[in-house]
Amino acid sequence: MPAGNRAQAESLPITDVSIEDSxxxxxxxxxxxxxxAHQYDQLEANGCLSNFRRVAAGEWDGFEGPMFIDSDAYKWLEAASYVLANHDDPDLRDRVDEVVDLVANAQADDGYLHTYFQLVEPEERWTNLSFMHELYCAGHLIEAAVAHYEATDEETLLDVAVDFADHVDNVFGPNGHNGVAGHEEIELALVKLYRVTDEDRYLDLAQYFIDARGQASSPLAAELANIDGTGGADFVHHGRRAAEGARNHFLDDNGEYDGSYAQDHLPYREQETVEGHAVRATYGYTGVTSLLQEVEDEELWAAMQRLWENMTEHRMYVTGGIGSEHEHEGFTEDYDLPNDTAYAETCAAIGSVFWNRRLFELTGDRKFADLVERTLYNGFLAGVSANGDQFFYVNPLETNGDHHRKEWFYVACCPPNTARLLASLERYVYARGTDGEALYVNQFIGSTVETNLGGDQVSFTQSTDYPWDGETTVEFTHDDPASFTLRIRVPEWAENATLTVNGESSAVAPRDEYTAVEREWVAGDEVTLSFEMPVEALRADPRVRADAGRMALYRGPLVYCIEDADQSVPVESITVSHPELFEPVHDPDRLGGVTALEGTGTAADLDAWSGSLYRSISAVERAPVDVVAVPYYAWDNRDSGSMTVWIPAS
Amino acid sequence: MPAGNRAQAESLPITDVSIEDSxxxxxxxxxxxxxxAHQYDQLEANGCLSNFRRVAAGEWDGFEGPMFIDSDAYKWLEAASYVLANHDDPDLRDRVDEVVDLVANAQADDGYLHTYFQLVEPEERWTNLSFMHELYCAGHLIEAAVAHYEATDEETLLDVAVDFADHVDNVFGPNGHNGVAGHEEIELALVKLYRVTDEDRYLDLAQYFIDARGQASSPLAAELANIDGTGGADFVHHGRRAAEGARNHFLDDNGEYDGSYAQDHLPYREQETVEGHAVRATYGYTGVTSLLQEVEDEELWAAMQRLWENMTEHRMYVTGGIGSEHEHEGFTEDYDLPNDTAYAETCAAIGSVFWNRRLFELTGDRKFADLVERTLYNGFLAGVSANGDQFFYVNPLETNGDHHRKEWFYVACCPPNTARLLASLERYVYARGTDGEALYVNQFIGSTVETNLGGDQVSFTQSTDYPWDGETTVEFTHDDPASFTLRIRVPEWAENATLTVNGESSAVAPRDEYTAVEREWVAGDEVTLSFEMPVEALRADPRVRADAGRMALYRGPLVYCIEDADQSVPVESITVSHPELFEPVHDPDRLGGVTALEGTGTAADLDAWSGSLYRSISAVERAPVDVVAVPYYAWDNRDSGSMTVWIPAS
Known part of the structure; x- marks a missing residue:
């Protein structure tokens, strides 16, 4: 779907891009x-699909899973639809058809659809927006439906989504109940639905939900006053302790309502800092930024810029991960970024990618594409195992070996979220100017493209060995010359970037910008961007106390870590001093082929510490040791062991 | 009271020691x-004393405070009794008499005494040992009564305690109900009561409670199965959320009973690691070690040694503080010692001091007196403000300026605990061998002493400027010669210790030992121990990740910190490299007179970090800066600001 008439750029459709990248x-x-496939099996095994079947069969009770489990099916449908968009797979198509039917058959006559309430408490619909995720599930249904419609041209699921959206539109809004979702998602989804249907009421409803959040008299606060959180059928199925926890998320230490967990503490337009649950936050900001692609609102836009700066300059891990604590799965205070107890939920990294794509589209600003890159290659990609069937929910930057990916989760938001992002990776590589006069190359991912730019057919290939090598080449293949500006992102960290056009050196735009070559492009034209990717080390702002006295190795877009599996001594014993002591070595046999950083540090003899937890520095001995760092995304794919991104500096 | 017939040593009675120390x-x-005086006012203001009055008046309901609030009065009585032991104060004596009368008048005819149950749920006595702290309060009543009896020779409060103890003895034990206190305290108190009364049944009951803990079928588990923790009058008075939290402390992630919070997961004799709530743990170990002073039990003793080693070598802050997390106020895992989120409850440090005094008495081993010193001068002493009217509950080793002492707490365990330890500091300075042939000088605290040693009257003074200066002199003043071994502790960290006896050099025992001079001592004999106290820096075991890349300055027994109040730049910007760059400078005007460590470090310009949370080390600039470190115990007595013990190393 197009990014909206106020945006500078729109991402190329999935179907225009075919990824062919090492x-x-x-x-x-x-x-x-x-x-x-693994995720479909999980939906079947954990009762998610059974819930829809039970509703369709007119059964009562028998609900399984947490109250938002419907969304797992919707996210799977969305991922599967993206797969089908570019890849014919009859078996997968059959499964998608089956699940679409299950969903359609479960929908109530009035459009309502939420298997928990339909099976367990049909009279209690819409009475507990804080915890029960009906609007959240509605949003994921809509996203799935839009993806399904765009992939298949079939309207079966879209009709279900439209009916549910219309139901929501009847229940809430200026002429209905006052309501705010306890977990943002409906807002961004309604903008998507608006773009596909061109029905203004969905955009208006998105605007309503966005503006309703954070008002002085919150509908969530009113609700919570009537819910004791201690029992009742509504909590039977996901455990009383979980419900108590959920309720307490909305209460401050004095037991008073505090909506910051769901960004309901202030109207978005007044918010100064990123607060609360990080997935809720980034989904919400994605909704707001989607809206800003459609309607002018300087105040909201100023808020988005403030929040982005607060997040990136004060509350974000070097991996792009966000969320500093487990309790609220969210943001805490500026510079509070513990490594071992980091939350950095995979879904929050994904939410940040969603948000930054919209921000890029709205502005054409490189910094947002930079952050998409950082998050994709680090905080996001760590979320899934090399084998594709195990997942991180939580992504610490340091561990003593007790944190591992799992096949699934009771609260299973992350695995299908990972799947839908990887299945729609095409959306992140390129964009075109909404004026039809620019083509953006945002990510260095080998691919072939056939697209339309201002009425011209444009086709090209991108070839690269990124992220191992800092060079990428775009070669055009369309026969009719097309005139536009080719804008290739020069990452903020890139050193000594050079550009050649048809073999001749060309000016590279200043750092922090895109290269910009405006000309008539035709088959055979070839552009190559090169930059150096030395091994470097980062320091954190000294106010990030968790990283004080430490450094993190990186090269190009990749943040590195040291893992026990690569060392001759325990990770905890290692210090490093200078990145110059490391060199990149590509090893096709390590972790499926990575460029490792091999170098020298020093190690303490841990056995010598036996019996004393603290000792005079004069009694501490360290010996040189070989150290091997590997990309953070690849960690925990071998034997269990310690890992750290931030290595003590010696 | 004597330490028991199996102990190597017994601490000198409070009344034998008079502290006169700068x-x-x-x-x-x-x-x-x-x-x-401040604490008496708090007891009056917060309803603690009113509860006793209401019970005595036969009232129902009207209970104020948390369910263990009686213990605040008992701890205050204990502290006040210690004060009265050495210091005549008619006003304080009147207040003590008043509170003793209040307590005595509130006691039920059958000896029971717990104002919450007496006022609110008289039928529910002893049904909720997990949370409701009846046995805990009984223990504190006994400790207060013993202190009051020893200070005043009056038996009014002791009679109350004996009646309650007899009631407890009737209710629990081999011939009564199976019971375990949800919070240890009764065990150590019963040993104290045994020593004062010489009644074996109290020692037997202590043994019973100690052995009953951690059995496969826990009475606490049985109780919890009958308590839903969600309501009922028993939770009205301290808030439902607190009750939920309390109940959850005894449940694992699957909702199954896990007694480790109260050390009820294994019998003490099988425990390998210090677990759970740190105050419960140290009070429990104090009870066990008290018992071991009376009865032989190699298995229990082996467990105490294991637990001490686990605590000191793996789970203790450099300040002697213990308890790594807020959630359970307790121990977590080996090497998990975060600085900013440290719990290190003042009461836990006090519990450790209690335990280590018993361990020293039992063994005569210097290492336990060393840890008493480390904890007294650092983790404990920080708990009270210089003015004496504000208190830390939680003692972090790093803060951004948002942690401050408070006048009182709803859960007010720490302030009266601080008071009773400071009021009985005399107990920690000296001990005598139970064989009557040794005098131990454990702490370097100026004082005059008149005591009895193996039948001989012995008197002496200790003079010192410790902890600012590493020298202390003992001069005997008794007229009749007395033959014994004078054992002066040489701290483990002391460098180049020398001893002179009557001005002549004497051999100093090997490091890790006491000096030991055996002779006939008489008035005029003078012994001086001297050692160097250079500025030093500590490293933590590299597995303590929170301290990786950092060092802590110390000198003598004092751990130092850097506080914003002493620096020209923010604490967060500072790094240090070598302790040799610091020198001790005594400043009578700083913090009421401290030896500060003045030196040079480097500082980053925090303003230059604006806009980038992470940057290449090549872009990080640091400039030399003066750095002043002050003793950790003195922090937060000036303007609010950041503080850290572990300073990043450059």
């Missing part, structure tokens, strides 16, 4: 062949 | 003149 293609294929 | 006397006097 780094990403294996991951996209594993996602397609393993992950999506 | 460092401690002002603190002891502030405790006596300000803290004890």
């Amino acid at each position: 780094f990403w293609s294996p991951r996209v294929e594993t996602n397609r062949d393993v992950t999506v | 460092f401690w006397s002002p603190r002891v006097e502030t405790n006596r003149d300000v803290t004890v």
Whole structure:
């Protein structure tokens, strides 16, 4: 769907892009062949699909899973639809058809659809927006339906989504009940639905939900006053302790309503800092930014810029991960970024990618595409195992070996979220100017493209060994010359970038910008961007106390870590001093083929510490040791062991 | 009271020791003149004393405070009794008499005494040992009564305690109900009561409670199965959320009973690691070690040694503080010692001091007296403000300026605990061998002593400027010669210790030992121990990840910190490299007179970090800066600001 008439750019449609990349293609294929199939099995095994069947059969009770489990099916449908958009797979198509039927058959006559309430408490619809995720599930249904419609041209699921959206529109809004979703998602989804249907009421409803959030008299606060959170059928199915926890998320230490968990503490337009649950936050900001692609609102836009700066300059891990604590799965305070107890939920990284794509589209600003890159290659990609069937919910930057990916989760938001992002990776590589006069190359991912730019057919290939090598080449293949500006992102960290056009050096735009070559492009034209990717080390702002006295190795877009599996001594014993002591070494046998950083650090003899937890520095001895760092995304794919991104500096 | 017939040593009675010390006397006097009076006012203001009055008046309901609030009065009585032991104060004596009368009048005819149950749920006595702290309060009543009896020779409060103890003995034990206290305290108190009364049944009951803990079929588990924790009058008075939290402390992630919070997961004799709530743990170990002073039990003793080693080598802050997390106020895993989120409850440090005093008495081993010192001068002493009227519950080793002492707490365990330890500091300075042939000088605190050693009257003074200076002199003043071994502790960290006896050099025992001079001592004999106290820096075991890349400055027994109040730049910007760059400078005007460590470090320009949370180390600039470190115990006595013990190393 187009990005909206106020945006500078729109991402190319999935169907215009075919990824052929030595780094990403294996991951996209594993996602397609393993992950999506694995996730269908999980939906069947954990009762998610049974819930729909029970509703369709007119049964009562028998609900399984947490109250938002419908969304797992919708996210799977969305991922599977993206797969089908570019890849014919009759078996997958059959499964998608089956699940679409299950969903359609479960929908109530009035359009309502939420298997928990339909099976357990049919009279209690819409009475508990804080916890029960009806609007959240509605949003995921809509996203799935839009993806399904765009992939298949079939309207079966879209009709279900439209009916549910119309039901929501009847219940809530200026002429209905006052309501705010306890977990944002409906807002961004309604903008998507508006773009596909061209029905203004969906955009208006998105605007309503966005403006309703954070008002002085919150509908969630009113609700919570009537819910004691201690029992009742509404909590039977996901455990009383979980419900108590959920309720307490909305209460401050004095037991008073505090909506910041769901960004309901202030209207978005007044918010100064990113607060609360990080997935809720980024989904909400994605909704707002989607709206801003359609309607002018300087105040909201100023808020988005403030929040982005607060997040990136004060509350974000070096991996692009966000969310500093487990309790609220969210943001805490500026510079509070613990490594071992980091939350950095995979879904929050994904939410940040969603948000930054919209921000890029709205502005054409490179910094947002930079952050998409950082998050994709680090905080996001760590979320899925190399084999594609195990997932991180939580992504610490340091561990003593007790944190591992799992096949599934009771609260299973992350695995299908991972699947839908990998299955739609095409959306993140390129964009075109909404004026039809620019083509953006945002990510360096090998691919072939056939698209339309201002009425011209444009086709090209991108070839690269990124992220191992800092060079990428775009070669055009369309026969009719097309005139536009080719804008290739020069990452903020890139050193000594050079550009050649048809073999001749060309000016590279200043750092922090895109290259911009405006000309008539035709088959055979070839552009190559090159930059150096030395091994470097980062320091964190000294106010990030968790990283004080430490450094993190990186090269190009990749943040590195040290894992026990690569060392001759325990990770905890290692210090490093200078990135110059490391060199990149590509090893096709390590972790399926990575460029490792091999170098020298020093190690303490841990056995010598036996019996004393603290000792005079004069009694501490360290010896040189070989150290091997590997990309953070690849960690925990071998034997269990310690890992750290931020290595103590010596 | 004597330490028991199996102990190597017994601490000198409070009444034998009079502290006259430039460092401690002002603190002891502030405790006596300000803290004890302040705390009485709090007991009156927060309803603690009213509860006793209501019970005595036969009222129902009207209970105020948390369910264990009686213990605040008992701990205050204990502290006040210690004050009265050495210091005549008619006003304080009147107040003590008043509170003793209140307590006595509130006691039920059958000996029971717990104002919550007496006022609110008289039928529910002893049904909720997990949360309701009846046995805990009974223990504190006994400790207060023993202290009151020893200070005044009056039996009014002791009679109350004996009646309650007899009631407990009737209810629990081999011939009564199976019971375990949800919070240890009764065990150590019963041993104290046994020593004062010489009644074996109290020792037997202590043994019973100690052995009953951690059995496969826990009475607490049985109780919890009958308590839903969601309502009922028993939770009205301290808030439902607190009750939920309390109940959850005894449940694992699957909702199954896990007694480790109260050390009820295994019998003490099988425990390998210190687990759970740190105050419960140390009170429990104190009870066990008290028992071991009376009865032989190699298995229990082996467990105490294991637990001490686990605590000191794996789970203790450099300040002697213990408890790594807020959730359970307790221990977590080996090497998990975060600085900013440290719990290190003041009461837990006090519990550790209690335990280590018993361990020293049992063994005569210097290492336990060393840990008493480390904890007294650091983790404990930080708990009270210089003015004596504000208290830390939680003692982080790093803060961004948002952690401050408070006048009181709803859960007010720490302030009266601080008061009773400072009011009985005399107990920690000296001990005598139970064979009557040794005098131990454990702490370097100026004082005059008149005591009995194996039938001989022995008197002496200790003079010192410790902890600012590493020298202390003992001069005997008794007229009749007495033959014994004088054992002066040489701290484990002391460098180049020398000893002179009557001006002549004497051999100093090997490091890790006491000096030991055996002779006939008489008035005029003078012994001086001297050792160097250079500025040093500590590293933590590399597995303590929170301290990786950092060092802590110390000198003598004092751990230092850097606080914003002493620096020209923010604490967060500072790094240090070598302790040799610091020198001790005594400043009578700083913090009431401290030896500060003045030196040079480097500082980053925090303003230059604006806009980038992470940057290449090549872009990080640091400039030399003056750095002043002050003793950790003194922090947060000036303007609010950041503080850290572990300073990033450059």
